[in-house]
Amino acid sequence: KSREDFYKQELKLFNSIIDYRVNILQKENEIKIKGTKTKQITLGAKTTTKALKFDDKTNKKILNEIKENKKQIQNLRKMKKALKNSDKKPFVWEIDFAEIFGDKNGFDVVIGNPPYIRQEKIAPPQKNNIKPTLKDRQNYKKKLIESVKNQFPNIDKFEKRSDYYIYFYFNGLNLLNDKGVFCFITSNSWLDVGYGKVLQEFLLNHVPIIAIYDNPKRSFSHAEVNTIISLFGAPSFDKNHTLALKEHEKSSSTMLGHIAKFIMFKKPFEQVNSSNNLIEIDNITAKKGQELRELVKNVVKADNYRVFPVFQGDLLEDGWKYPKSYNKKKRFSSGSYVGNKWGSKYLRAPDVFYKILRNNKEKLVNLKDISEIRRGFTTGNNDFFYLPNKYFDIKEEKDHYILIPKLDNLPSNLKIEREYLEYSIKSPKDSVSILVNSKHLKNRLFLCHKSRKELENSEVLEYIKWAESQKIHLGSTVKSRKNWWDCGKRKKPKLNCSYMINDQMRVYFNEKGIYSSDNFHEIHSDIPLEILGGLCNSTFMQLMVNVFGRVTFGGGLIKLQVSDLEDIFVLNPSKINNREIFSNSFLILAEQNKINLFEELGINPLKPIEEQDPNPLSYRKELDNIIFDELGLSDEEKKEVYQSVCELVKQRLEKAKSLSG
Numbered sequence: 001k002s003r004e005d006f007y008k009q010e011l012k013l014f015n016s017i018i019d020y021r022v023n024i025l026q027k028e029n030e031i032k033i034k035g036t037k038t039k040q041i042t043l044g045a046k047t048t049t050k051a052l053k054f055d056d057k058t059n060k061k062i063l064n065e066i067k068e069n070k071k072q073i074q075n076l077r078k079m080k081k082a083l084k085n086s087d088k089k090p091f092v093w094e095i096d097f098a099e100i101f102g103d104k105n106g107f108d109v110v111i112g113n114p115p116y117i118r119q120e121k122i123a124p125p126q127k128n129n130i131k132p133t134l135k136d137r138q139n140y141k142k143k144l145i146e147s148v149k150n151q152f153p154n155i156d157k158f159e160k161r162s163d164y165y166i167y168f169y170f171n172g173l174n175l176l177n178d179k180g181v182f183c184f185i186t187s188n189s190w191l192d193v194g195y196g197k198v199l200q201e202f203l204l205n206h207v208p209i210i211a212i213y214d215n216p217k218r219s220f221s222h223a224e225v226n227t228i229i230s231l232f233g234a235p236s237f238d239k240n241h242t243l244a245l246k247e248h249e250k251s252s253s254t255m256l257g258h259i260a261k262f263i264m265f266k267k268p269f270e271q272v273n274s275s276n277n278l279i280e281i282d283n284i285t286a287k288k289g290q291e292l293r294e295l296v297k298n299v300v301k302a303d304n305y306r307v308f309p310v311f312q313g314d315l316l317e318d319g320w321k322y323p324k325s326y327n328k329k330k331r332f333s334s335g336s337y338v339g340n341k342w343g344s345k346y347l348r349a350p351d352v353f354y355k356i357l358r359n360n361k362e363k364l365v366n367l368k369d370i371s372e373i374r375r376g377f378t379t380g381n382n383d384f385f386y387l388p389n390k391y392f393d394i395k396e397e398k399d400h401y402i403l404i405p406k407l408d409n410l411p412s413n414l415k416i417e418r419e420y421l422e423y424s425i426k427s428p429k430d431s432v433s434i435l436v437n438s439k440h441l442k443n444r445l446f447l448c449h450k451s452r453k454e455l456e457n458s459e460v461l462e463y464i465k466w467a468e469s470q471k472i473h474l475g476s477t478v479k480s481r482k483n484w485w486d487c488g489k490r491k492k493p494k495l496n497c498s499y500m501i502n503d504q505m506r507v508y509f510n511e512k513g514i515y516s517s518d519n520f521h522e523i524h525s526d527i528p529l530e531i532l533g534g535l536c537n538s539t540f541m542q543l544m545v546n547v548f549g550r551v552t553f554g555g556g557l558i559k560l561q562v563s564d565l566e567d568i569f570v571l572n573p574s575k576i577n578n579r580e581i582f583s584n585s586f587l588i589l590a591e592q593n594k595i596n597l598f599e600e601l602g603i604n605p606l607k608p609i610e611e612q613d614p615n616p617l618s619y620r621k622e623l624d625n626i627i628f629d630e631l632g633l634s635d636e637e638k639k640e641v642y643q644s645v646c647e648l649v650k651q652r653l654e655k656a657k658s659l660s661g
Helices: 003-036 056-082 098-104 134-151 164-173 194-206 275-282 292-298 312-318 342-348 351-359 460-469 529-536 539-548 562-567 579-590 597-601 618-630 635-660
Strands: 038-043 046-051 107-112 176-187 209-214 227-233 259-265 305-311 364-366 372-375 392-396 400-405 415-417 421-425 444-446 495-498 507-509 520-524 569-571
Touching: 003 056, 098 107, 107 164, 134 164, 164 176, 164 194, 194 312, 209 342, 259 312, 259 342, 275 305, 292 305, 292 312, 292 351, 305 312, 305 342, 342 539, 351 539, 351 635, 372 562, 415 460, 495 529, 507 529, 520 562, 529 539, 529 569, 529 579, 539 569, 539 618, 539 635, 579 618, 597 635, 618 635
Parallel strands: 107 176, 209 259
Antiparallel strands: 038 046, 176 227, 209 227, 259 305, 364 569, 372 520, 392 400, 400 415, 421 444, 495 507, 495 520
16 A cells, blocks of 8 residues: 555544544443433532432542543544644554554564653653643643553552653553563663652563663763663563553562572673673572572672672562561562662672671671661751741740740740750751760750640740741641640650761760751660660761662762661671770760761772772771671771772762762
8 A cells, every 4th residue: 555545544543443432431421320310400500410329429439430531532532633634643653563563562672762851850842842831741741650550550659750761661661572672771760769669669570670781881971870771571461461451450470580680890881792791691590588688699790790680579578668567478468669779789889798798697687676766856847846946046044945036026025944945956067076965056946745724824835826826837747736836755866867968977876865856867776875876887887878878869968768777787786795895986986076988087089999098097997897807807808898988979979069060
């Protein structure tokens, strides 16, 4: 046939699909209307359809479904009308590549380099240079999400903050035939960030992950992103692929027994992309394990590459969050997949990290095994709960605090009893050292657990009434509380860990305990303060933080969530023999004024780090050596820890600097 004949056949096919869909929707509405025994009821100027057979909730649902079907019918008819214009024909893979999908049910290979567009900049293609509105962007993103769910309905939730290329992964995988191969080069961010969770879980359950490749050189010098190459097989389901795409059809995991390989080449791709290297990698196998300390035994090192092979079922386990009480014999019987840091743990972690985990399985514990961790106070309104604030300064008297107005038209007679204001560390800048001296803290946290009736005739009640006159009590967080001014009771933590980390993580301590803001995590434990504080402020901890932390936050900062901190490995406190020496070493370190990581470890970040011999300050070296010796590290391995920590910090800070530039 001629091109024109072929084009007419396509249009005819589109029209028949639209007619078929309209017919189905009309029949659905007829059945719904008959089944509900509806009648027309006139209320004033409005006429509504009401179902007599069902309760109000079911009735409302059915009427909404009828309304939605009518809306779809209207849109389909508009589409059919638009098809008369030859420029309006939509692109549909299965029709425009009918010979591919008809003969082979999809492509043999899907290969691509999707655009790098962050979620906040995703927008529909511009038409006539008209800039898309916020609503246009929201609708476009909604359609992107719907396109993924239409192809794979077993995906219940989809993260709206996903970068643009994530949608290409799902749409690309959907184009493969049963024996097809998928290869993308994209940003590596999905390996470690929250929005990568949906893609990770889908891959682990349904897609053979052949390999994920990384190398020390950026693939595109002009692109300010670090890239990886993903190589996958075609999606597979426990039922026929077509059946699995039916609405609400759930399909169980089929890929948990497949081995995924994370490959870090030690040289640029063009220098190591040889058949010998790829055949060697292809022949590498793995053993199953329950957690990372066991899985690291699978790591294989060669001159040109390092491979971390791991069963997809073990990868799923490593990112699975179980409830506190569950049947350990039944894997994945409860809980959910919360995501994992594939990039930092399986690709980019330094060799010494794997070496320590492999050789010290019995000596290492997760921090959650020896402590309880919770976020610092989330007040809901810091300008009320922290004093001084933008409204008032404070002056401390014997029995109370006097509030001194900063602005005009503020009351000048407010006071708060001393019992309602506690010393608090609000920011890491509040303390010049790890040891927090409460007398030097400027901030006071408002803590009041009494009811309004109990506060009658008190000075603090006037402060609460003033806040209510400013509508502070109507804030979304505070208004849900029984007494909006009550943040709740909790035990004072003696250790508080920074939530956002620049060059190094610091765990601040106060022997009597001190409250912290949500810029910190509280660490509660029965382990002696000097022991746990020393472990948490060691360089070994810095290594763990840089591997387990989330490194995609602005300015190169690491964001350390409670779950991240819980999973971090520390030396089991029971393994420390020289406890008195260790405690004294920590107390000396804790009293020092804070300096940056590179100064403390004797490394010049302006020079190649691997060419330098670390020269840590004496108090830092003494504390670290006790831990290093318990872990059985040689002098060369100690040096490698210092170099690795500095290199990881330097890389993320320099990357952030280049992006901001």
